Amino acid sequence: MKKRLLGYYDYTVILTYCGMLFAFYGILQVINENYWLAVCCLMLAGICDMFDGTVAATRQRTDRERKFGIQIDSLSDLISFGVLPGTFVYMISGRNSFAAFVASLFVLSALIRLAYFNVLEEERQAQTAERRKSYLGVPVTTIAVLLPAVYLLYDFKLFRSAVCFPILLLFMGAGCLLPVEIKKPGMVGKTGILILGFFEVLGMLFFMGWDLL
Numbered sequence: 001m002k003k004r005l006l007g008y009y010d011y012t013v014i015l016t017y018c019g020m021l022f023a024f025y026g027i028l029q030v031i032n033e034n035y036w037l038a039v040c041c042l043m044l045a046g047i048c049d050m051f052d053g054t055v056a057a058t059r060q061r062t063d064r065e066r067k068f069g070i071q072i073d074s075l076s077d078l079i080s081f082g083v084l085p086g087t088f089v090y091m092i093s094g095r096n097s098f099a100a101f102v103a104s105l106f107v108l109s110a111l112i113r114l115a116y117f118n119v120l121e122e123e124r125q126a127q128t129a130e131r132r133k134s135y136l137g138v139p140v141t142t143i144a145v146l147l148p149a150v151y152l153l154y155d156f157k158l159f160r161s162a163v164c165f166p167i168l169l170l171f172m173g174a175g176c177l178l179p180v181e182i183k184k185p186g187m188v189g190k191t192g193i194l195i196l197g198f199f200e201v202l203g204m205l206f207f208m209g210w211d212l213l
Contacts, residue, residue, distance in 0.1 A: 008068055012056040016069075016076050019048030023080035030088045038088055039148045045080035046144025049073075050193070070121050074114040081140040082110030085147055089165040092151075102166040102173075109173035110140045135182045138175030145193060146172065 026041025056069055086103035093099035117136075124132065150168050153159045 015048045015052035019045040020076040023084045082107045093162045106169040106173040109176045113176040
């Protein structure tokens with residue numbers, strides 16, 4: 001049997017890998033207090049996650065490849081939409097104990113949700129080949145839209161206290177674990193999210209200055 005690297009490296013997983021790399025670079029930017037770049041990395045990771053399932057569906061995959069896709073997507077999501085936002089909120093809030101506590105709870109909520117999703121998704125794929133039409137609870141990827149919006153409002157002084165960031169994570173963490181059925185966005189919904197993200201970027205450039213590029 002020919003030996004090769006562990007894992008899969010075809011085009012169906014490239015966006016997932018890219019999303020994780022964007023997120024890790026974003027974490028490094030948070031550590032260096034380059035919050036604008038960190039937010040951009042979060043949004044790029046969100047774009048990758050938005051379309052990785054669509055790309056993966058273009059290829060007939062083996063059962064092992066499908067299971068790998070489920071696991072790698074959730075692991076990447078934990079870094080992109082759990083660890084990165086948690087680290088961001090902790091740092092921008094002044095590294096205080098309250099922000100650390102809330103950030104840790106948020107990352108734990110994301111971990112639980114993603115692990116539970118993996119269980120449900122494997123069961124669903126074993127029963128049907130249809131694509132998922134809804135989610136239980138607020139998807140963790142929602143933070144890729146909400147956090148940039150809150151950051152923009154905070155930088156524009158509409159939110160005068162950094163406590164807005166821990167509050168956002170509290171609501172997001174609770175939403176991730178609530179068993180509320182939410183319809184999965186189609187192309188129209190995804191387009192709307194992309195447009196919203198585009199205006200968020202324009203807003204940050206307008207209020208923070210083009211010299212940050």
